[in-house]
Amino acid sequence: MSTLPESYTEYPKRREGYDHDLYKWSNIHTRPPVRWPGDTSVAAWLCVSLEWFPIVPGGAFKAPGHMVTPYPDYRHYTARDYGNRVGVWRFLEAFEKAGVKASFATNAAIAERYPELIEALAADGHEIIAHSTDMNGTIDATLGEDAERALIKDSMDRMEAATGVRPRGWHSIARQQSFHTLDLLKEHGLTYCCDWVNDELPYRMNNGLINLPLNHELSDRQIITVQQKSADSWGESMRDAFDWLAHEAAAQKSARLLPIHLTPYIMGLPYRIGALEELLRDLSARDEAWFATGSEIVGAWEDQQ
């Protein structure tokens, strides 16, 4: 039997608080109460990922949903692009019908390649947030600080050039960052990121950037693609989540956040879109619900700090 070094049972960061300095610990149930506009209690945040997967995979790691078969993988290239050509337009119609606004986490390549889509998002009053360059633009510790800075700059500059607006929010592919990411996002003028899934309200990182938690457990990717549940089961889970959060908000007299993370090539399919439409119809009719973009939620929260 091999043995471990003595240092394996030494714990240099065993101390009060976290074993890192990225953000501070806080218990959501003992924070000063938060309210949303109109005395609503559950901010329903629709966040849609707009992803373009190059048929030649690359990047620090392979993004979820990327190519699978030997080159050329027509199957996955086209099935993903279906979301951008068809699925997302179903989303836009559903959002319009329910009278709700969303944040679209958008690859720079999407903004450049599909200007009609960007125009429609702007015309409908949705928010566009940055989502790297394309689905090869993954970030992790192997990338190195200089390459990561260049990637974030490239994404932000191209987004601004293609949409006319510099995004305030950032969503990393697969929510994966390095230890440099938070500072680099700050350096490039971002207000918030939505990668850390440890909370149910916005909170401030030590460097001043805000994290708006985009719960991966409630995403269509997790529930439908990973856990392989039906669209109806997804809808049931979202309703159960909303009910619980509304109940908890009333009991604790403090607002809550329900992130609804959607992917056009997953939820935008003909046999699933009905479940989304039904959910939006139900939740938008609830008195407790405030459908808002990421920026609006972050802004409302910031005003109360």
Place this chain on the structure above:
Amino acid sequence: MQENAPDPQLYDYHPYNARPKITWPEGKTCAVWVAPNLEYYEIDPPIHPKRNPWPHPAPSVVGYSHRDHSNRVSHWRMAEVMSKHGFPGSVSLSVALCQHHPEVVQDGVDRGWEFFSHGIYNTRYSYDMTEAQERAIIEDSIATVQAATGQRIRGWLAPALTHTPRTLDLLAEYGFDYTCDLYHDDQVQDVKVAKNGLASIPYSLEVNDHYGFFVYNMSGREYADTLVRQYERLAKEGEKSGTVMCIPLHAYLIGQPHRIGPFEEALEHIAKDGRAWIARAGDIVDAWRAQQ
């Protein structure tokens, strides 16, 4: 255990249909205990040659922050629901949580929960530890929990379920009463150890929320239904000889907003049924030991 033998000699074979009758207090048929795992996962731990805790190089943001959800949000959500329906916790504790987030540990103390060790961190694995290292984590666990809670720990669930061939013997030597690491039974059983005694209390992987959501891919409602079915069967069979049902939890899983409501309904069902002896792990082991 018998190191390197095909049968590790952990216990004797006892057919389920021919055992002395175990009885629980007040004629209850099934002892139900809830085991919240209160854990700390390090963001950048030393990498063990046999197992890497994270899917990405540090920081593995989703993995780390998902677990951190327990210590910021979902612990209290889970604990409130348990208290409301009269379920104390028997905590599987990453003992370093006593240093990192003493507020979470104190909440369990205030609710009258029992604590046992789940290692120092859930990112430090016991495989290949020297005897000195293994004694160090056991002694650290005893001292750390004693200082934080006033309790002398009686049980062990190996950190991330990682063992050495000597773990069970060492636990018995240090006077531990139970292990949660063996899944061979629905009743408390004796474990073969070098000296002293050690009981195996049924913990459960099958109805562990982690298995429910990430192995069997259940929805919150399907998992709640699974708990009720598990309970109903064990409460019925317990008429013949008292059974044990454990509900092992992780707040970052069960305390998610889409799961906690159905879970509360399952707890309410068990609490109202009348056949459940809702107890802590140590109480169950004591009641069983008194009948041996």
